[in-house]
Amino acid sequence: MDNKEYKKFYLIREDVLPESVNKTLEIKDALKKNPNLSIFEAVKQFNLSRSAFYKYRDTIFPVEEKQQSTKEFTLILYVNDVVGMLANVLNKVSEWRLSVLTIHQSIPMKNRATITLSLDATNTNLELDDVVELLKQIEHVTKVELISMTI
Structure with a gap:
């Protein structure tokens, strides 16, 4: 798991x-x-x-355009195809007081699958970076990527 695969966000003048x-x-x-x-x-x-x-259109936006009263984001987890993997992830998400908005699990191919989770972090003190790092620590999660967010 390479930490450089996760992109950080910055505010810039x-x-x-x-x-x-x-x-x-x-x-x-x-x-x-x-x-x-x-x-x-x-x-x-x-x-x-x-x-x-096209290079910049999905990577730059005014902060006020994205501000919301909720902390919602969507992550994609790359996982090994292990029985109970989704249940394990959902149990951890529940422990961290995150609300699941949507779930999608792909059909496993070559013993690999993806889990796409849209989460609401309003009821937790965890920040997005914390959630990503915690998910990476779950056994059989090989990669976690942010695919959308509201701030």
Whole structure:
């Protein structure tokens, strides 16, 4: 389990962002305001390559856009196919006072499976990083990735 696979999040001032990231934010805003605007037209209008827009579009957002009163996130766990694995994970999640919003377990292939959990951490003092680290410690969990969150 490589800790470098988990991506940390940072708050950063707008004035130190590279021009391509700022333009990506402007394009996202323009697309939100005008649903008839295509990505091709928007990147042309703001003089940014489509590849740069696609590189940053899912990784940058204004904090106020994502602020919520709840702490919800979705994680994907890569696990060995062991009987009772899902039950074991859910027991741990319950011990940590996390609420399960959704669960999906893939069909095992080559003795491996994934468990996708959407969790609400409102009733716990644990932070996202804590939850990821605790899940990594469960036997037969080989990797944990964050796939979405609200803050």
